[in-house]
Amino acid sequence: MDLDTVRTFVAVVDAGRFQDAAAELAVTQQAVSKRIAALERSLGVRLFTRTPRGAEPTTDGQAFLPHARELLRVAGRAVASVSTGRRPLRVDVLASRGAASGLMRAFHRAHPEIELDVVWLFDIETAVTAVRSGEIDASFRAVAAPGRPLPDDIRSVRALDEPLQLLTGPAHALAGARSVPLARLAGHRIWMPGIVPGTEWAAYYDDLVAEFGLTIEATGPNFGSDALLDTVADSPALATFMGERTRLVRPAGHGLCRIPVTDPTPVYPHSLLWHRDNPHPALATLRGHLATTTARHDAAGTWTPGWVTPR
Numbered sequence: 001m002d003l004d005t006v007r008t009f010v011a012v013v014d015a016g017r018f019q020d021a022a023a024e025l026a027v028t029q030q031a032v033s034k035r036i037a038a039l040e041r042s043l044g045v046r047l048f049t050r051t052p053r054g055a056e057p058t059t060d061g062q063a064f065l066p067h068a069r070e071l072l073r074v075a076g077r078a079v080a081s082v083s084t085g086r087r088p089l090r091v092d093v094l095a096s097r098g099a100a101s102g103l104m105r106a107f108h109r110a111h112p113e114i115e116l117d118v119v120w121l122f123d124i125e126t127a128v129t130a131v132r133s134g135e136i137d138a139s140f141r142a143v144a145a146p147g148r149p150l151p152d153d154i155r156s157v158r159a160l161d162e163p164l165q166l167l168t169g170p171a172h173a174l175a176g177a178r179s180v181p182l183a184r185l186a187g188h189r190i191w192m193p194g195i196v197p198g199t200e201w202a203a204y205y206d207d208l209v210a211e212f213g214l215t216i217e218a219t220g221p222n223f224g225s226d227a228l229l230d231t232v233a234d235s236p237a238l239a240t241f242m243g244e245r246t247r248l249v250r251p252a253g254h255g256l257c258r259i260p261v262t263d264p265t266p267v268y269p270h271s272l273l274w275h276r277d278n279p280h281p282a283l284a285t286l287r288g289h290l291a292t293t294t295a296r297h298d299a300a301g302t303w304t305p306g307w308v309t310p311r
Contacts, residue, residue, distance in 0.1 A: 003075055005039035006068045008032055009047060013065055017054035088115035089282040092127050092139035095120060097225065099162045099245035100140035100270055107289050114282045124200050128154060131275050137283050138274040142200040143309055155276050156309065159290045161267035161297040163244045163260065166190075167229075170255035171236035181263040182303075186213045191231070191238045193222040201268075205241075207305040208266055216241075229256060243268055264303040271309075 011021040012032065022029040040047050047061035057065060093100040104118055119136060121127045127139040131154060143156050150156060166185065168175045174188070195202050195218040209216050222228075225248070232240055233254040242248070242258065272290060274283055298304070 001042060001071070002035075002038070003071065005035045005042070006071050008035040009039055009061075010065070010068050010072060012036065012048065012055055013057055013061070015054075016056075020054075088117040089138075089280055089286065090117040090119060090136040091286070092119050092121045092130065092136050094122075094140060097247045099160060099243050099268075102245050102247070103140070103160060103270075103290065103294070106293065107286055110289060110293075111282075111285060114285065123196075123198070124148075128273065131273055131278075134275070134278070137278055137280050138272055138286065140270050141273055142204055142269050143271050143273065150273070150309075153276050154273055156271045156273045157287060157290070158269060158297045159272045160245075160270040160294045161299065161302060161304070162270060163302070164241045164266045164268060165244055166239050166259040166261055167232060167242040168239045168257045168259065169233040169235055170257065172239055172257070173236070174239065174259060175255075175257045177259050179260040179262050182212050182261055182266065183263065185239075185261070186215075188215065189238050190214060190216045191228075191240050192216055192218055193220050193228065194218075203307070204268065204305055207307075208303075211303075229254065232256065241266075262301070264301050267297075267299075267302045267304055269297065269304050269308045 008021065008025060011024050012018055015021040015024060018032045018036075019029050022032045025032065036047060043060075043064070045060040045064075046058050047064065048055040049058055091104055093104055095101065101118070104116065108114075108116055121130060121136075121139065124139075124141050124143070127136070127141060128151065130136045131139055132151065140159065141156075143150055166174065166180055174180055174184075192205065195205055195216070205216055208214060228240060229248065232238055233256055244258075244260075248256070272287065274287075
């Protein structure tokens with residue numbers, strides 16, 4: 001069913017005259033007559049009776065009217081659901097407890113009028129594909145891993161340098177330290193089962209290991225952060241790296257210690273990615289918010305891999 005004919009039918013009912021409906025729709029009276037005739041042929045009924053005062057809906061026209069109005073409302077909602085600026089801003093934050101999720105929570109508090117859809121995509125290839133297709137508007141990632149530059153139509157801005165901390169249980173040799181130099185971690189077992197080959201965080205930790213002679217073990221299945229915390233809490237030998245802004249749910253009695261790493265402080269570079277032609281107005285608001293609320297990057301005494309962009 002042609003929605004233009006349905007819209008014309010409703011306009012004639014509301015106006016009471018074909019001529020007035022034509023003026024409202026900015027078409028000729030002849031066009032209105034043709035649309036109504038086409039709709040009547042489609043439905044197999046007469047919709048109007050001509051009177052000296054104009055046009056009145058027939059019994060069939062009266063029966064069709066509420067359904068016609070509902071058709072137009074549904075069509076309007078369908079268009080609004082995909083209209084840039086009227087649909088929610090869709091942003092990938094990778095993980096619910098990570099720094100990017102915290103950045104988006106802060107953005108939501110600052111701009112509660114902006115509707116958000118927050119999603120969690122695993123790898124950078126999936127995220128970039130979603131950004132390019134319009135499935136999402138932006139993604140937080142560390143860019144770009146060696147040999148994998150971003151496509152020309154993807155823009156990025158450095159959003160946050162997140163310091164890494166050492167997380168240990170109470171029986172670990174470093175548990176009482178107020179801070180620990182990065183070089184002192186050589187020889188200690190750092191367990192990170194969430195490192196997946198080919199991801200941007202795997203590339204980050206590969207460079208960290210190579211430059212500072214660390215030992216990072218990614219053995220065993222990854223049962224998630226809760227299982228990781230349980231294991232580290234009970235071990236006198238295992239520690240793990242954790243982002244400073246990663247939210248932890250620590251059971252009472254675990255005695256976990258978060259220890260700042262220094263000289264230099266390794267920082268994980270979170271960048272915001274978006275498509276160069278994305279017109280969603282809230283995207284510019286998000287970028288402006290990040291520019292004014294996050295600290296500058298590449299600060300003195302910090303370390304990131306040489307491939308990280310933008311610098």
